[in-house]
Amino acid sequence: MIPPIQPDTNNIETEKKPIKAVTETNDWSFREMLRFAIIAAVIVIPIRIFVAEPYLVRQTSMIPTFSNNDYLVVEKLSYRFISPSRGDIIVFRSPLESGKTLIKRIIGLPGETVIIENGQTSIKNGETVELDEPYVVHEASSFSGTFTLEEGEYFMMGDNRAGSYDSRAWGPIDRSDIIGRPIVRLYNFENIGFWPGQDVLPKDYLKNTPSW
Structure with missing residues (x-):
C-alpha cells in the first residue's frame, strides 16, 4: 500500500513569506510617499507665499x-x-x-x-x-x-x-x-x-x- 503524501510545510511557509514581504513593501512606499508630500508642501507653500x-x-x-x-x-x-x-x-x-x-x-x-x-x-x-x-x-x-x-x-x-x-x-x-x-x-x-x-x-x- 502506498503511504499518503504529507504536505511539505516548509514549502507552505516559503510561499507565505513573499506575501508578507509585498505587504511590507507597500507600507514602506506609502510612508515614503506621505513623507515626500509633506516635505514638498513645506518647501512649496512658503515659496508661493513669499517668493x-x-x-x-x-x-x-x-x-x-x-x-x-x-x-x-x-x-x-x-x-x-x-x-x-x-x-x-x-x-x-x-x-x-x-x-x-x-x-x-x-x-x-x-x-x-x-x-x-x-x-x-x-x-x-x-x-x-x-x-x-x-x-x-x-x-x-x-x-x-x-x-x-x-x-x-x-x-x-x-x-x-x-x-x-x-x-x-x-x-x-x-x-x-x-x-x-x-x-x-x-x-x-x-x-x-x-x-x-x-x-x-x-x-x-x-x-x-x-x-x-
Missing part, C-alpha cells in the same frame, strides 16, 4: 502685451526691498472684489497727479510731463480726469485703454495690495521670455517724467 507663484491671465485689458490665457510666473520678493516704478507691470488684489487679482501697468506714483485728457496721459509733480506710451497700440479711450495720489498709492491702467477697467474707474491702489510682478512668460509659446512687457518701454521712459 513666487504662477498666474494665469484671465482678461483682455493688457492686450497686446498679454493675451487671455498667458501663463506667467510672478515674483513677490523684490518689492520688499525696492519701490515699484512707473511702467512696471504688476499683479495686485482687486479693490472691488475680494479674492480676485488683476494685472495692470503702473502709471502714477505716490505724490503725483495723473492727468488724462482725451486719452492722453500726463504726470504732474511740480512740472507736467506728457507720457510716451508705445505699449498702447489700440484705440485710446476718450476718458478725461485728474487724480492726485497720496503716500503709498499707485495709479494703474491696462495697456488696452479702451477695454480696461482700472484706476480711472476705481481710483489708485494701495501698495499693500501689490502681490508682485511677472518675471517670465511660460505660455503662449510664441512670446516666452523674461520680464514680459518691459521691453516695450522707451529707453528714456523714466526721463520723460520729472526726476523727483
Whole structure:
C-alpha cells in the first residue's frame, strides 16, 4: 500500500513569506510617499507665499502685451526691498472684489497727479510731463480726469485703454495690495521670455517724467 503524501510545510511557509514581504513593501512606499508630500508642501507653500507663484491671465485689458490665457510666473520678493516704478507691470488684489487679482501697468506714483485728457496721459509733480506710451497700440479711450495720489498709492491702467477697467474707474491702489510682478512668460509659446512687457518701454521712459 502506498503511504499518503504529507504536505511539505516548509514549502507552505516559503510561499507565505513573499506575501508578507509585498505587504511590507507597500507600507514602506506609502510612508515614503506621505513623507515626500509633506516635505514638498513645506518647501512649496512658503515659496508661493513669499517668493513666487504662477498666474494665469484671465482678461483682455493688457492686450497686446498679454493675451487671455498667458501663463506667467510672478515674483513677490523684490518689492520688499525696492519701490515699484512707473511702467512696471504688476499683479495686485482687486479693490472691488475680494479674492480676485488683476494685472495692470503702473502709471502714477505716490505724490503725483495723473492727468488724462482725451486719452492722453500726463504726470504732474511740480512740472507736467506728457507720457510716451508705445505699449498702447489700440484705440485710446476718450476718458478725461485728474487724480492726485497720496503716500503709498499707485495709479494703474491696462495697456488696452479702451477695454480696461482700472484706476480711472476705481481710483489708485494701495501698495499693500501689490502681490508682485511677472518675471517670465511660460505660455503662449510664441512670446516666452523674461520680464514680459518691459521691453516695450522707451529707453528714456523714466526721463520723460520729472526726476523727483
